[in-house]
Amino acid sequence: MIVRQFISWVRTAPAGERAEATRALARAYLISDLSEDDRAAAEGALLMQLDDPSPLVRRAMAEVFAGSIAAPPAIVQALALDQVTVALLVLESSPLLIDADLVDLVAIGDRDVQCAIARRAALPASICAAIAEVGHAAAALELVENATAALPAFSLGRIVERHGHLAALREALLAREDLPSALRLSLVAKLSETLVQFVAGRNWLSADRAARLATEAAERSTVSIAAGSRGEDLAALVGHLRITGQLTAGLILRALLSGNVDLFEAAVVELTGLPPQRVAGLSQDGGSAAVTALLSRAGLPASTFAAFRAALDAVREIGFVGSIEGRGRLHRRMVERVLTACADDAEATAPLMVLLRRFSTESAREEARLFCDELAAVDDDPFALIAA
Numbered sequence: 001m002i003v004r005q006f007i008s009w010v011r012t013a014p015a016g017e018r019a020e021a022t023r024a025l026a027r028a029y030l031i032s033d034l035s036e037d038d039r040a041a042a043e044g045a046l047l048m049q050l051d052d053p054s055p056l057v058r059r060a061m062a063e064v065f066a067g068s069i070a071a072p073p074a075i076v077q078a079l080a081l082d083q084v085t086v087a088l089l090v091l092e093s094s095p096l097l098i099d100a101d102l103v104d105l106v107a108i109g110d111r112d113v114q115c116a117i118a119r120r121a122a123l124p125a126s127i128c129a130a131i132a133e134v135g136h137a138a139a140a141l142e143l144v145e146n147a148t149a150a151l152p153a154f155s156l157g158r159i160v161e162r163h164g165h166l167a168a169l170r171e172a173l174l175a176r177e178d179l180p181s182a183l184r185l186s187l188v189a190k191l192s193e194t195l196v197q198f199v200a201g202r203n204w205l206s207a208d209r210a211a212r213l214a215t216e217a218a219e220r221s222t223v224s225i226a227a228g229s230r231g232e233d234l235a236a237l238v239g240h241l242r243i244t245g246q247l248t249a250g251l252i253l254r255a256l257l258s259g260n261v262d263l264f265e266a267a268v269v270e271l272t273g274l275p276p277q278r279v280a281g282l283s284q285d286g287g288s289a290a291v292t293a294l295l296s297r298a299g300l301p302a303s304t305f306a307a308f309r310a311a312l313d314a315v316r317e318i319g320f321v322g323s324i325e326g327r328g329r330l331h332r333r334m335v336e337r338v339l340t341a342c343a344d345d346a347e348a349t350a351p352l353m354v355l356l357r358r359f360s361t362e363s364a365r366e367e368a369r370l371f372c373d374e375l376a377a378v379d380d381d382p383f384a385l386i387a388a
Contacts, residue, residue, distance in 0.1 A: 003041040007048070015054035022049050022057050026064035030071070043072050050078050058082055062089040069095045080105065084112050091116040099126050106130040106139075114139035123149040132158040137166055144172040153180055164190040181229040182240035188221045216358075219251050224328035226255065226263040238266045247271070249304045250355055256311040257334045257359060259318075271298035283312060303349040307356065310341035330363035 006025060010018050028034070029042045049057050062079045065071035066089040076096045080087050091097070091105065091113060102117050103126060109117070117123075118131050118139045123146060131143050132155035140159045143149055156173070160183050163169045170187050173179055192214040200207040222241065229237055241247040247267055255263040261283070268279045272294070282294045288309055295305050314334040339356045342348040 003038065003045050007045055010045075010049070015056050018049075018052060018054065019056040019060040022046070022052075023060040023064055026061050030064065030068055043075075046072065046075055047078075050075065050082075055083055055086055058086045059089070062086050065094070066090050067093045067095070071096060077101070084110075088112060088116040092119050093121075099124055102127050103130045107134060111136040111138050115142045118142035118146060118149075120146075121148050123151075125150045125152050125155070128152065129155045129158075132156070132162075137163045137169060141169050141172055144169065144176065153178075153183075156180070156183055157186075160186050160190075165194060181225050181233050181237040184225050185218075185222055185237065185240065188218055188225070192218050218246075219254055220329075222246065222251060223255050223258050223260055223263065226266075227258075227260055227328040230262075234262060234266050235270070238263070238270045241267075242270055249300045252300070253304065253307055253311065253355075254330065254359065256308065256315065257330050257338065257363075258328060259315060259331055259334070260328075261315060268294060268298050271300075284316070303347050303352055306345040306348055307338050307342050307352060310338040314338065329366050330359055332360075332363040332367050335359045335363045 003025075006021060010021060013021065025042055026046060029039065029046065034042060046061060049061065052058060058079060061075065062082075065076055065079065071094070073096050076090055076094050079090045080094070080097060080101070091102075097105075102120075106114055106117055106127065107130065114131060114135045115138055117127065118135070119142050120127075123143070128143060128149050128151045131139050132151075135143070140163050143151060144156075144159065156176075156179060159169065160173065164173070164187050170191065173187060174184065196207070196210045196214045199205050199210045204210075205213070226234060226237055238247065241251070247270065252264055252267045255267070265276065265279050265283055268274070268283065269276050272279065274294075274297070279294065282290050286294070291309055291312060292305050295308055296302070300308070311334060314337045318331075318333060335356065339353075339360055342352060342356060
């Protein structure tokens with residue numbers, strides 16, 4: 001009887017009153033103890049309201065049914081395809097939308113639709129992959145910031161590939177603790193490319209000079225990123241470096257002169273195919289001939305062998321660098337020791353000496369910066385010096 005009266009009344013009522021009455025009927029459908037006949041009649045009346053010309057009416061239904069598993073599936077499906085102000089409520093939270101529905105909606109939906117789906121709690125990997133593959137940048141950002149989404153590494157890679165040039169997405173991606181080191185490096189490369197184009201476009205530096213500075217910055221970032229990598233993550237990073245042509249003798253030498261023996265050994269393992277234990281044994285305890293054979297098998301230039309041997313000697317003498325921050329920057333004592341050793345080596349080429357001198361300048365500046373930071377910290381806290 002009540003449903004019959006609703007159907008009769010709703011035909012002539014104002015839009016606002018129709019919306020409130022529809023909201024009340026939807027709530028009654030969910031929480032009232034209706035008979036089977038009354039429930040069927042209520043569902044029919046609500047289905048009829050899907051054709052109401054006012055979005056207020058359909059939004060009222062969406063607000064009630066969005067988070068309910070007891071909502072009529074046909075109504076939820078229809079609301080999900082309604083105009084944006086109505087559909088977003090259902091798309092973001094309805095448990096009645098299956099993965100296939102959502103993947104299809106990602107494919108045909110606009111940015112707002114994709115963003116709503118990306119915000120869903122416990123989003124499964126299949127939908128994450130769809131958003132990563134075809135989603136708008138704004139949807140990708142919502143997905144990256146969704147802590148409950150089951151976002152697989154390959155989807156993260158696709159987001160980096162498609163949208164890594166955007167600052168907001170780079171920031172969100174780098175904030176994720178589960179971002180593989182290889183993808184962190186890819187983001188650095190995209191940032192470097194953007195900066196090179198910007199600087200060269202403003203004629204602040206020549207294109208060649210800007211590219212060289214970007215390459216040096218990328219190498220510093222690579223060593224810094226690798227300092228926080230371990231196991232399979234480090235191996236994947238080194239594999240990425242090799243595939244992209246970045247696993248150069250200069251980069252490997254920089255890693256060693258930063259005290260990052262793990263990156264050096266992982267690079268040699270990648271280049272030689274030898275077991276990690278064998279490489280570690282030769283690099284840490286092997287004699288000059290064994291180290292030379294190892295470097296030769298890795299395909300590194302013979303002109304760099306003296307530098308690598310001297311660097312390994314310095315690591316053994318000075319000790320391994322324990323902190324992540326310490327393994328991310330050149331160490332002046334190591335650089336100067338290698339520079340001295342190579343100055344007397346007949347096989348050391350001019351390009352190697354130029355590289356080592358650049359390393360020497362960089363390490364000296366870094367040491368000075370750290371020294372000044374320590375002095376500034378003492379000035380800020382006069383009791384720090386007493387405590388030390």
